[in-house]
């Protein structure tokens with residue numbers, strides 16, 4: 001294809017989608033930034049310690065630690081789901097101890113008030129119909145002005161089910177089951193190691209969630225490519241409108257004052273911005289923005305749609321040189337075709 005810039009954007013998008021793991025998708029993103037947008041030779045080296053890498057964390061742990069960490073992540077995932085239920089009654093599960101089988105509950109009002117003092121009047125509103133569970137908690141020593149209170153999971157399970165429904169009860173069963181597996185696998189491991197890994201998991205969970213969101217972007221983008229190649233109208237391709245909107249928000253209409261007192265366009269791809277990213281969420285947004293930008297820029301020319309292909313042999317997407325005849329992404333795939 002003739003338009004080199006267009007092809008660059010298309011290749012950027014396709015490399016991300018073709019990557020076999022989320023870690024490799026991010027690496028292809030970073031390598032393409034460096035190679036396609038004239039970033040410094042040092043960029044990949046500098047950024048490798050900045051982006052949320054899952055390999056980096058896993059490689060720090062031995063096999064038994066990885067298994068235990070995986071269980072801890074599952075436990076935390078269940079607690080997250082439980083807290084979706086608990087928030088309707090303004091309480092939260094703070095933690096679950098797999099050794100004592102105690103669940104630690106905390107009033108969100110107490111949390112938010114952060115002084116442990118008396119709640120304001122409007123915070124008391126809405127607590128008239130909390131039902132027996134909160135009465136039980138009060139009897140057990142937990143009230144709106146208290147900090148976290150630990151209770152045996154078994155002791156409150158039925159009441160939680162009565163108040164929050166069966167799904168909450170199922171979560172509690174899963175929590176107890178995961179707790180047993182953690183306690184079993186920790187039997188011959190130092191319990192303080194569990195505590196260390198538990199702390200690591202808080203950080204790790206954010207990275208794991210980030211990677212599952214990257215996987216979601218890959219799946220969405222793959223579906224978009226698939227349907228574009230099939231010739232579906234853009235307005236019937238799921239998520240296409242979302243990417244179009246993202247493009248419109250980040251498009252190249254932004255302008256800055258440069259050193260020569262001129263107004264120049266701001267590129268979406270500027271090295272210093274990537275090196276300054278501090279938050280995991282910001283990485284996610286940058287990657288999403290870049291994918292949206294590259295997809296729409298590539299498709300802006302009617303012709304470029306015809307150059308998009310899926311290799312008959314390796315099933316990877318590619319930009320063809322000869323759209324009418326080319327079925328394979330490279331010679332090896334042509335030679336290996338059946």
Ligand SMILES: [Zn+2]
Pocket residue numbers: 311312313314315316328329330333
């Ligand atoms: Zn191929």
